[in-house]
Amino acid sequence: MTFSLAELMICAASRVFDEDGEVLATGIGLLPRLAASLAMSTTNPDLMMTDSQAFMLSKPNPVSGLTDHNAQASENWMGFSRIFDNVWSGARHALVGPSQIDRFGQTNISALGGTYGAPKIQLLGVRGFPGNSICHANSFFVPQHSRRVFVEGECDVVCSFSYLSTPDGCLLRGSAMSCAR
Amino acid sequence: MPALNLDVALVQATRADASGVCEIASPDHYMDDWFVRAATHSIVSIDEVVESEYFQNPDVARKVFWERNCIQSVVLQPGGAHPTSSDPLYGFDVPHFKRYAELINEGGFAAWADAFLGSDEVAYQQSVGGLDAIKALPLPVY
Numbered sequence: 001m002t003f004s005l006a007e008l009m010i011c012a013a014s015r016v017f018d019e020d021g022e023v024l025a026t027g028i029g030l031l032p033r034l035a036a037s038l039a040m041s042t043t044n045p046d047l048m049m050t051d052s053q054a055f056m057l058s059k060p061n062p063v064s065g066l067t068d069h070n071a072q073a074s075e076n077w078m079g080f081s082r083i084f085d086n087v088w089s090g091a092r093h094a095l096v097g098p099s100q101i102d103r104f105g106q107t108n109i110s111a112l113g114g115t116y117g118a119p120k121i122q123l124l125g126v127r128g129f130p131g132n133s134i135c136h137a138n139s140f141f142v143p144q145h146s147r148r149v150f151v152e153g154e155c156d157v158v159c160s161f162s163y164l165s166t167p168d169g170c171l172l173r174g175s176a177m178s179c180a181r
Numbered sequence: 182m183p184a185l186n187l188d189v190a191l192v193q194a195t196r197a198d199a200s201g202v203c204e205i206a207s208p209d210h211y212m213d214d215w216f217v218r219a220a221t222h223s224i225v226s227i228d229e230v231v232e233s234e235y236f237q238n239p240d241v242a243r244k245v246f247w248e249r250n251c252i253q254s255v256v257l258q259p260g261g262a263h264p265t266s267s268d269p270l271y272g273f274d275v276p277h278f279k280r281y282a283e284l285i286n287e288g289g290f291a292a293w294a295d296a297f298l299g300s301d302e303v304a305y306q307q308s309v310g311g312l313d314a315i316k317a318l319p320l321p322v323y
Contacts, residue, residue: 051323052323054208055208066322066323079208080212081215
């Protein structure tokens with residue numbers, strides 16, 4: 001049996017959702033999104049997923065070629081504002097690709113180099129990372145293994161908190177705490 | 182964290198009557214309901230104006246996400262959401278976003294304003310291809 005590296009990574013990444021039960025799976029980027037779709041279609045059919053616009057789906061949408069949202073398997077309206085109701089409940093698991101990740105489990109998608117006021121490269125900003133990291137499970141997808149991503153010391157901008165941030169050195173996983181040390 | 186008390190909110194709706202009852206027919210009204218509730222003065226820009234009887238249809242009334250006392254000004258401006266979208270009437274203008282980013286890089290906001298803004302909305306719409314071109318912008322599919 002032959003398979004591509006991308007297919008191997010999709011399958012491996014999909015396993016992070018195996019034990020999640022009925023939570024919202026959010027895969028950002030092509031491979032993380034395919035990993036979430038694969039998990040929902042195989043190992044964890046209880047997963048929930050949106051159409052990336054305003055509806056929840058009972059079956060994942062294809063990642064390309066969709067011409068009409070009316071043809072999808074919508075379950076309920078899920079506007080942007082309502083995503084935060086879900087985030088704050090803890091019933092979500094995001095699989096995202098940080099630009100930097102450090103040994104403490106902190107990540108960065110905001111800015112690189114320079115100073116906070118005048119970074120060398122301005123990226124997205126912290127977006128939902130701070131809230132995500134204190135509310136629900138997060139997994140990180142890092143396809144390029146280099147010192148530029150796995151930084152020495154700490155991330156240039158800390159966007160998501162780490163196991164060092166909690167008194168007992170534990171990371172949030174779903175709504176329960178599990179020890180990472 | 183203390184509340185942000187906005188002086189002014191500017192939001193887009195599909196249709197409204199003259200008293201400020203707004204229909205958002207788009208799949209999502211995003212945070213617009215929070216904005217108009219937080220602001221001292223809320224301005225709604227609409228693509229179409231309707232009589233109040235339009236809202237007697239309960240399917241339409243379900244697409245009204247705040248009360249009319251949240252709105253202080255109604256502006257009728259077909260195509261007024263450009264270069265962003267007013268789903269389901271028209272999508273956002275991706276080529277214009279790219280041109281905007283180029284001009285901002287070259288000469289800041291003034292470079293874009295000089296190239297497109299014009300003296301009024303008619304002039305602006307002419308500079309981006311006209312109202313018919315705006316109305317023909319395809320809806321996004323994710």
